[in-house]
Amino acid sequence: MSVDTYWTKVAAVREALAEAKPSTAAEVIAILKEHDPMTVHLTGDAFYSGSGDGGSLAEDLEAAGWRYAWAEADHYYVIRHEGTGEALTYIEGDVYAGDSRPR
Template sequence: MSDPFWIAVEDQLHELTAAKSADDVIKILSKERNPYGHECIAGDGYFGGSGGDGTVRESLLTAGWETVWWRAGYWYAMKAPDDSMITYIEGDIYRGDKRS
């Protein structure tokens, strides 16, 4: 795979396997590192690689995170080993539990 977009996505997924806090996830998926550009992000971070081979959830499970709640593959919350949390909503990453 030589497409710069997918290379950036794979790098982010790999880095997420070592994320131990919400801060780590937000840094890895920061607006500045978004392969689409940062002007289209609503959350604290964004994962542009949905539809690819890996997922944020799979990478975070590898890093020791646990699922707090799950509505669908595009809407869920996870808790880090340090007890901080993120909510994933259609690629946008929000700090904390954004259930409502």
């Protein structure tokens, strides 16, 4: 995959999230799996490559009602949807359904 193709796919992920305004973890994960260029060697339920161009999963989902529930750093946080209560954990690009912060 060329670099141009990679960044075109990253832009498509961000556009798909903005357009769909997902309210569940499953919806977010489905969009990431369909559009994100990183599809192999995943450790999470999906991967978000948008941070490579200055994006943030939390920022990309803010308009859809997702808010920070907890943050250790800009690369390790939990966001929760204000309507459904569903959560996503983001760790250095890996995205997991649910709240996986340390207790």
